[in-house]
Amino acid sequence: MLTTALTCGYNEIFCGIVCGMVTQKQIARELGLAVSTVSRALTGQPHVGEATRKAVLAAAERHGYRPNAVARALRRRETRMIGVVVPDMLNHFYAACTTVLQESFEDHGYGMLLAVTGNDPQRERTALARLRDAQVEGVVLVPSATPRSTGPLDLPVVEMIRTSGRTQVDTVQCAEHETAAEAIGHLASLGHRRIAVIAGEPEFSTTRERVAGARAALAGLGLPPARVLTRDHTRAWGTEAMRQLVTGEEPPTAVFAASSELALGALHEAQRLGIGIPGRLSLAALGNTDWFDVCRPPVTACAQPLAEVGMISAQILLSRLAGARRSPSHIRVSGRLVVRGTTSAPGARRDGDRPREASGASADGPANSPTGGLG
Amino acid sequence: MLTTALTCGYNEIFCGIVCGMVTQKQIARELGLAVSTVSRALTGQPHVGEATRKAVLAAAERHGYRPNAVARALRRRETRMIGVVVPDMLNHFYAACTTVLQESFEDHGYGMLLAVTGNDPQRERTALARLRDAQVEGVVLVPSATPRSTGPLDLPVVEMIRTSGRTQVDTVQCAEHETAAEAIGHLASLGHRRIAVIAGEPEFSTTRERVAGARAALAGLGLPPARVLTRDHTRAWGTEAMRQLVTGEEPPTAVFAASSELALGALHEAQRLGIGIPGRLSLAALGNTDWFDVCRPPVTACAQPLAEVGMISAQILLSRLAGARRSPSHIRVSGRLVVRGTTSAPGARRDGDRPREASGASADGPANSPTGGLG
DNA sequence: CGGCGCTCCGGAATCGTTTGCAGGCTAGGA
DNA sequence: TCCTAGCCTGCAAACGATTCCGGAGCGCCG
Numbered sequence: 001m002l003t004t005a006l007t008c009g010y011n012e013i014f015c016g017i018v019c020g021m022v023t024q025k026q027i028a029r030e031l032g033l034a035v036s037t038v039s040r041a042l043t044g045q046p047h048v049g050e051a052t053r054k055a056v057l058a059a060a061e062r063h064g065y066r067p068n069a070v071a072r073a074l075r076r077r078e079t080r081m082i083g084v085v086v087p088d089m090l091n092h093f094y095a096a097c098t099t100v101l102q103e104s105f106e107d108h109g110y111g112m113l114l115a116v117t118g119n120d121p122q123r124e125r126t127a128l129a130r131l132r133d134a135q136v137e138g139v140v141l142v143p144s145a146t147p148r149s150t151g152p153l154d155l156p157v158v159e160m161i162r163t164s165g166r167t168q169v170d171t172v173q174c175a176e177h178e179t180a181a182e183a184i185g186h187l188a189s190l191g192h193r194r195i196a197v198i199a200g201e202p203e204f205s206t207t208r209e210r211v212a213g214a215r216a217a218l219a220g221l222g223l224p225p226a227r228v229l230t231r232d233h234t235r236a237w238g239t240e241a242m243r244q245l246v247t248g249e250e251p252p253t254a255v256f257a258a259s260s261e262l263a264l265g266a267l268h269e270a271q272r273l274g275i276g277i278p279g280r281l282s283l284a285a286l287g288n289t290d291w292f293d294v295c296r297p298p299v300t301a302c303a304q305p306l307a308e309v310g311m312i313s314a315q316i317l318l319s320r321l322a323g324a325r326r327s328p329s330h331i332r333v334s335g336r337l338v339v340r341g342t343t344s345a346p347g348a349r350r351d352g353d354r355p356r357e358a359s360g361a362s363a364d365g366p367a368n369s370p371t372g373g374l375g
Numbered sequence: 376m377l378t379t380a381l382t383c384g385y386n387e388i389f390c391g392i393v394c395g396m397v398t399q400k401q402i403a404r405e406l407g408l409a410v411s412t413v414s415r416a417l418t419g420q421p422h423v424g425e426a427t428r429k430a431v432l433a434a435a436e437r438h439g440y441r442p443n444a445v446a447r448a449l450r451r452r453e454t455r456m457i458g459v460v461v462p463d464m465l466n467h468f469y470a471a472c473t474t475v476l477q478e479s480f481e482d483h484g485y486g487m488l489l490a491v492t493g494n495d496p497q498r499e500r501t502a503l504a505r506l507r508d509a510q511v512e513g514v515v516l517v518p519s520a521t522p523r524s525t526g527p528l529d530l531p532v533v534e535m536i537r538t539s540g541r542t543q544v545d546t547v548q549c550a551e552h553e554t555a556a557e558a559i560g561h562l563a564s565l566g567h568r569r570i571a572v573i574a575g576e577p578e579f580s581t582t583r584e585r586v587a588g589a590r591a592a593l594a595g596l597g598l599p600p601a602r603v604l605t606r607d608h609t610r611a612w613g614t615e616a617m618r619q620l621v622t623g624e625e626p627p628t629a630v631f632a633a634s635s636e637l638a639l640g641a642l643h644e645a646q647r648l649g650i651g652i653p654g655r656l657s658l659a660a661l662g663n664t665d666w667f668d669v670c671r672p673p674v675t676a677c678a679q680p681l682a683e684v685g686m687i688s689a690q691i692l693l694s695r696l697a698g699a700r701r702s703p704s705h706i707r708v709s710g711r712l713v714v715r716g717t718t719s720a721p722g723a724r725r726d727g728d729r730p731r732e733a734s735g736a737s738a739d740g741p742a743n744s745p746t747g748g749l750g
Numbered sequence: 751c752g753g754c755g756c757t758c759c760g761g762a763a764t765c766g767t768t769t770g771c772a773g774g775c776t777a778g779g780a
Numbered sequence: 781t782c783c784t785a786g787c788c789t790g791c792a793a794a795c796g797a798t799t800c801c802g803g804a805g806c807g808c809c810g
Contacts, residue, residue, distance in 0.1 A: 296671025
């Protein structure tokens with residue numbers, strides 16, 4: 001009784017009757033028809049008399065009939081569901097992609113089953129197993145570090161952002177290598193020679209590519225190899241790594257932080273230690289976020305094409321579901337460098353530990369202006 | 376052929392055979408048993424001989440049998456799926472709640488079907504319809520502005536964060552009224568008398584409560600009523616509203632921004648106009664985010680208990696699914712004020728338009744220190 | 751006028767799983 | 781020895797929708 005009271009508030013508009021879900025069988029019985037006829041009428045198939053169709057549609061409308069997607073899925077052997085497996089929805093990085101995925105799938109009549117793994121291979125495995133049990137028709141996956149953890153699936157898979165190393169599946173990534181090189185190129189073009197890199201989990205393909213891209217860029221420019229610190233993508237590691245860098249011997253004049261969280265921690269720590277940015281130390285990040293242009297100073301960063309990555313992943317998966325049989329795609333989407341306030345020539349600012357930023361113009365001027373680079 | 380090549384990479388661990396999904400029927404045929412016996416053995420029911428059970432389990436293991444969740448859902452009339460409908464996953468506000476929801480549901484063996492509405496009642500309606508069609512067992516919903524848009528559902532619903540005005544459903548909200556009052560109290564205790572409010576969509580219950588809380592607090596303190604500007608939650612509106620306030624007559628000495636995006640826009644605009652914060656203008660926000668303590672100055676804000684809201688919403692829904700029949704709960708969770716660098720006594724700082732923040736200590740000192748308030 | 755083709759419709763099988771019911775079997779007590 | 785209470789197992793009916801097949805009715809052409 002209470003349950004009825006609790007839930008009927010949401011029924012009033014649509015359901016005249018409180019009880020749940022009218023079925024085709026009930027409509028058929030009411031109209032003295034066969035279930036098959038009702039089904040044909042409701043799905044708009046031919047070979048149904050006009051009068052009969054009208055009657056069925058009217059009855060369906062009257063009772064608020066809605067097809068039972070579970071039964072339909074069982075019989076048609078298509079659930080119109082897609083599974084999406086991401087490490088973390090709090091991370092803007094994945095949230096942005098996922099949002100685009102969701103919209104694309106919805107536009108094409110697919111529902112989205114979301115699973116979060118926290119980069120835990122075990123959770124990833126169970127998530128994939130659950131998705132398979134639910135008979136999803138395809139999966140978009142940000143694979144975790146260990147390649148074997150990618151579970152048992154017998155359906156189209158798109159690996160997004162990270163790759164597990166398999167070449168037989170479609171992959172859509174950011175052009176990490178080139179983007180990192182672009183950031184390094186920017187720092188080098190300002191005159192920096194001692195450039196350090198702070199990066200995340202070395203098991204991730206993203207980290208490896210970013211570090212490799214940075215190293216290659218330095219080598220290509222004839223600069224000394226960078227000091228590279230890797231551990232994870234936490235803000236704490238950004239803080240810790242920055243501390244190590246600036247308190248160590250021969251501190252760098254510029255730091256490339258390979259993710260926004262790392263940049264955040266690094267920036268915070270530098271400011272806590274009284275290191276002027278960009279006066280004494282330049283900082284460039286990979287991965288743009290909302291708050292990079294409200295930080296003081298606003299953070300120079302390579303914006304990653306997250307929406308595009310999501311969009312393309314969705315398109316590829318949808319094309320596979322539509323039956324496309326071309327060989328696997330391996331897409332790489334380029335980002336763009338946004339120069340803001342945390343990078344400048346080494347030792348250029350006279351007001352070393354006390355950057356001016358209250359004028360506002362310096363914050364707004366260069367912000368959001370795309371800049372060419374090594375690309 | 377290509378499809379096989381594409382997908383079998385994900386089968387290798389679990390499925391010895393490439394073809395999809397062994398069924399109970401096939402196991403039964405192989406062992407010369409009835410399907411019902413196989414089913415009983417697999418679901419661990421009694422009245423199955425030990426030898427038979429062993430054989431069935433072994434065959435299932437060997438073929439990588441997994442129950443078809445769709446068929447099971449149809450027969451058992453339980454999908455073990457929960458629908459979650461939120462306005463926007465890019466908003467940290469909702470992403471945080473959703474993450475907690477997902478984890479809770481997963482821990483209890485439920486999958487999560489996610490829909491995004493963008494605050495569009497039409498999309499909300501279709502999303503709810505789709506969830507109902509998918510036979511989800513419960514829904515967590517951030518209702519959009521118009522109450523009638525909440526669609527036809529005949530199952531437990533929890534309204535999260537916002538409410539549609541119905542009292543028959545469970546609701547879990549932040550204590551907006553009290554939290555807004557706390558922020559106003561903080562500003563007033565610093566000596567501010569001319570306090571303005573920038574808020575979002577007046578249709579949202581959250582906006583109404585925040586504004587009402589602010590107004591009530593001012594009245595209770597004997598202060599003049601605030602100038603209140605409402606429109607939406609975009610950063611652009613924060614910018615625009617701040618411009619109106621400071622260029623208008625009798626500009627306020629303090630501004631309460633009712634969401635983080637609004638605060639972001641407002642802060643940006645104030646700095647662009649050369650208004651010193653907190654020297655000439657104090658700014659307090661409702662809604663904490665990652666970047667509030669890396670802004671310069673770091674933003675004083677009321678942290679909302681998003682994780683708790685998600686957790687409680689999940690618990691309530693799960694208890695309903697377990698059959699709880701108590702009368703509807705209306706939970707309100709309190710936030711806490713985090714005083715950082717954007718609030719001070721009016722005219723207290725001599726270095727008006729050029730706040731010092733590079734020392735770092737001033738940024739770290741008060742940050743993250745919870746402070747009592749009006750509560 | 752027979753046959754062919756067409757439309758409209760009902761019966762029944764099917765998707766994979768669960769479950770009520772009944773039959774066969776064994777064991778134990780009367 | 782017989783009866784009954786149990787355990788194991790198989791048969792068949794569900795769940796709700798789709799779909800194949802076939803039959804009835806009709807019109808049309810040869």
